[in-house]
Amino acid sequence: MISLFLASCRGRLAAGLVLTMLAVLAAGPAAMAQTEIDITGGRIDPLPIAIAPFLAGGGAEEAAATISGVVTNDLGRSGYFAPIDPQTFIERIASFEQMPDFASWRQVKAKALVSGQAVIEGDKLRVEFRLWDVNTTQQLAAQQFTTSPKNARRIGHMIADIVYKAMTGIDGYFDTRIVFVAEQGPKDKRVKTLVIMDQDGFNIRPLSDGKDLVLTPRFSPSANEITYMSFGSGEPRVYLMNIDTRQREIVGEFPNMSFAPRFSPDGQRVIMSLQEGGNANIFELDLRSRSLRQLTNVAAINTAPSYSPDGSMIAFESDRGGTQQIYVMNADGSNQNRISFGQGRYSTPVWSPDGNYIAFTKQSGGKFAIGVMKPDGSGERILTEGFHNEGPTWAPNSRVLMFFRDTQGESGGPQLWSVDISGYNEQRVPIEGFGSDPAWSPKLN
Numbered sequence: 033m034i035s036l037f038l039a040s041c042r043g044r045l046a047a048g049l050v051l052t053m054l055a056v057l058a059a060g061p062a063a064m065a066q067t068e069i070d071i072t073g074g075r076i077d078p079l080p081i082a083i084a085p086f087l088a089g090g091g092a093e094e095a096a097a098t099i100s101g102v103v104t105n106d107l108g109r110s111g112y113f114a115p116i117d118p119q120t121f122i123e124r125i126a127s128f129e130q131m132p133d134f135a136s137w138r139q140v141k142a143k144a145l146v147s148g149q150a151v152i153e154g155d156k157l158r159v160e161f162r163l164w165d166v167n168t169t170q171q172l173a174a175q176q177f178t179t180s181p182k183n184a185r186r187i188g189h190m191i192a193d194i195v196y197k198a199m200t201g202i203d204g205y206f207d208t209r210i211v212f213v214a215e216q217g218p219k220d221k222r223v224k225t226l227v228i229m230d231q232d233g234f235n236i237r238p239l240s241d242g243k244d245l246v247l248t249p250r251f252s253p254s255a256n257e258i259t260y261m262s263f264g265s266g267e268p269r270v271y272l273m274n275i276d277t278r279q280r281e282i283v284g285e286f287p288n289m290s291f292a293p294r295f296s297p298d299g300q301r302v303i304m305s306l307q308e309g310g311n312a313n314i315f316e317l318d319l320r321s322r323s324l325r326q327l328t329n330v331a332a333i334n335t336a337p338s339y340s341p342d343g344s345m346i347a348f349e350s351d352r353g354g355t356q357q358i359y360v361m362n363a364d365g366s367n368q369n370r371i372s373f374g375q376g377r378y379s380t381p382v383w384s385p386d387g388n389y390i391a392f393t394k395q396s397g398g399k400f401a402i403g404v405m406k407p408d409g410s411g412e413r414i415l416t417e418g419f420h421n422e423g424p425t426w427a428p429n430s431r432v433l434m435f436f437r438d439t440q441g442e443s444g445g446p447q448l449w450s451v452d453i454s455g456y457n458e459q460r461v462p463i464e465g466f467g468s469d470p471a472w473s474p475k476l477n
Contacts, residue, residue: 076111076112076452076454076456076457078111078112078113078114079112079113079114079143079144079199080113080114080116080141080142080143080144081107081113081114081115081116081142081143081144081145081146081195081199082115082116082118082121082137082140082142082144082145082146082166083100083103083104083107083115083118083146084100084118084121084125084145084146084147084148085097085100085118086099086100086147086148086149086150086159086161087125087126087127087128087148087149087150088149088150088151089149089150089151089152090151090152090153091152092150092151092152092157092181094184095150095152095157095159095181095184096148096149096150098184098185098188099148099150099159099184099185099187099188099191100148100188101188102184102185102188102189102191102192102232103146103188103191103192103195105232106188106189106192106196106206106232107192107195107196109232109457109459110196110432110457111452111456111457112196112199112200113199116140116141116142120140121136121140122136122137122139122140123136123137125147128147128148128149128160128162132145132147132164132166134164134166134169137166138166138167142166143165143166143167144163144164144165144166144172144195144199145163145164145166146161146162146163146164146191146195147161147162147164148160148161148162148191149161150184152181155180155181156178156179156180156181157177157178157179157180157181157183157184157187158176158177158178159176159177159178159179159184159187159191160174160175160176160177161174161175161191162174163194163195163198163199172198172199173194173195173198175191175194177190185230185234185235186207186230186476189206189207189208189230189231189232190206190207192204192206193205193206193207193475202429202431203428203429203475204429205231205427205428205429205431205432205472205475206231206232207475207476208230208231208255208427208428208472208473208474208475208476209228209229209230209231209255209275209473209476210228210229210230210231210434210448210461210470210471210472210473211226211227211228211239211249211251211258211275211470211471211473212226212227212229212249212436212448212467212468212469212470212471213225213226213227213246213247213249213467213468213469214226214227214238214463214465214466214467215445215446215465215466215467215468216242216465216466219444219445222445222466223242224242224245224246224247225238225239225240225241225242225246226238226239226240226246226249226258226260226273227239227467228275229463231427231472232461232462233461233462233463236463239258239273239275239278240262243264244262244263244264245262245263246260246261246262246263247260247261247262247263247469248260248261248291248292248293248469249469249471250293250294250295250471251295251471251472251473251474252272252295252299253295253297253298253299253474254299254474255473255474255475255476256274256275256276257272257273257274257275257299258272258273258275258471259271259272259273259283259293259294259295259302260273260293261291261292261293269282269283269284270282270283270284270293270302270304270317271283272319283302283317283319284317284322284324291304291305291306291307291312291335291336292304292305292335292336292337294337294338294339295339296316296339296343297339297340297341297342297343298343299319300318300319300320301316301317301318301319302316302317302319303315303316303317303327303337303339303346304317304337305334305335305336305337305348311330311331311332311333311334312332312333312334312335313326313327313328313329313330313334314326314327314328314334314335314337314346314348314365315327326365327346327361327364327365328348328350328361328365328368330350330352331352332350332351332352333350333351333356334348334349334350334352335348335349335350336348336349336379336380336381338381338382338383338390339363339383340383340387340407341383341384341385341386341387342387343363344362344363345360345361345362345363345407346360346361346362346363347359347360347371347381347382347383347390347407348360348361348381349378349379349380349381350370353370355377356377356378356379356395357370357372357373357377357378358370358371358372358378358379358381358390358392358405358409359371360390360407370409371390371405371407371408371409372392372405372409372412373409374394374396374412375396375397376394376395376396376397377394377395377396378392378393378394379392379393379394379395379422380392380393380422380423380424382424382425382426383407384404384426384430385426385428385429385430385474386430387407388406388407388430389404389405389406389407389430389453390404390405390406390407391403391404391424391425391426391433392404392405392424393421393422393423393424393435394414399417399418399419400417400418400419400420400421400422401414401415401416401417401418401421402414402415402416402417402421402422402424402433402435402451403415404433404453413455414455415433415451415452415453415454415455415458416435416449416451416455416458418437419437419438419439419440420437420438421435421436421437421449422435422436422437422438422468423435423436423468423469423470425470425471425472426472427472428472428473428474428475430453431452431453432450432451432452432453433450433451433453434448434449434450434461434470434472435448435449435450435451435470436448436449436467436468436469436470437449438468445465445466446466446467446468447460447461447463447466447467448460448461448463448467448468448470449461
């Protein structure tokens with residue numbers, strides 16, 4: 033039995049979180065064959081999965097219902113799974129220790145089954161779950177968690193991540209957070225506030241008071257800090273903020289406009305665009321020495337820089353050729369090359385966490401599209417397009433993109449959406465009001 037203690041010196045889980053691994057079995061070829069999660073022509077054949085209502089003990093009924101609900105919602109929204117309506121279940125699991133009646137689950141067309149229980153023990157919540165392959169009757173994964181009852185939703189996300197990985201072979205992305213700019217008020221007087229939430233739209237909390245204009249929040253590699261722009265008193269400043277304590281520090285005050293700050297993969301540098309006259313060039317700021325290094329020096333607008341995952345290269349947008357296009361260069365500014373050559377204008381390049389793709393916004397024919405291409409510019413694919421789509425950000429598993437879509441009219445405004453890298457499973461993120469410029473955190477655990 034392996035015990036893992038997850039506690040953050042940044043106070044991510046103040047109560048601490050203890051995980052006791054019972055068994056997590058990698059999904060081998062035989063198990064994978066049972067998933068029937070196939071992608072054909074950008075479509076996915078979702079896997080029918082049963083999430084049995086979690087049993088409760090010691091007064092944990094609310095936590096049990098929350099956990100099973102979160103697991104159901106996460107897996108269903110992923111597009112890879114089709115949770116079965118509990119009202120159709122034949123077997124009502126009465127004990128976590130009992131073997132499921134697999135014939136009953138086959139009868140409701142389930143290919144996989146999740147069962148679990150939540151028990152309050154003193155001031156702690158103990159949660160156990162098991163994942164079963166209904167056809168082979170094999171247990172694919174099982175795990176036990178001990179934490180504070182207030183972390184019930186997060187336990188649900190972590191269980192969903194384990195199920196997702198066991199059934200698809202791809203890392204999950206549910207135990208993550210999104211920081212974005214919330215917008216409220218009339219269209220011509222919008223108040224913009226930094227906000228953070230779980231990736232499913234729950235646990236929303238503000239990070240700023242709305243008094244200053246805030247733009248382009250971006251996570252650090254540790255998921256505990258963000259960098260963003262603020263226009264207090266009309267002066268542009270780049271800040272670092274601890275998202276749990278809300279303590280912030282000024283990275284720098286620059287005499288001219290600054291744009292799009294973003295962390296390096298090691299968290300030691302921030303890259304940004306600084307305006308000089310009618311031009312803007314890309315600079316790198318060392319957070320330890322606070323020394324600034326210029327990486328581009330072209331009479332053009334060079335902005336929206338994004339590091340490759342290994343930090344060796346940078347993608348950015350530039351209009352040096354007459355229109356906005358995507359370029360890549362070495363991290364020291366050398367070897368600058370254009371990689372976008374399709375019809376239209378390209379902007380907001382963001383490197384995928386696995387390094388295989390660069391996401392972008394493309395404007396052509398009066399529409400804004402979100403797409404991806406390989407780092408050499410080949411394999412361009414449009415995932416979604418519409419009136420105004422912009423600002424893609426990657427899930428940490430490089431399978432899902434979130435972006436914002438503006439709607440027309442006096443009552444219109446930006447809303448958050450997500451789409452699978454295949455172009456499938458496009459859906460709105462359920463938040464109240466308007467939101468723009470999302471940034472996806474790394475996995476929290």
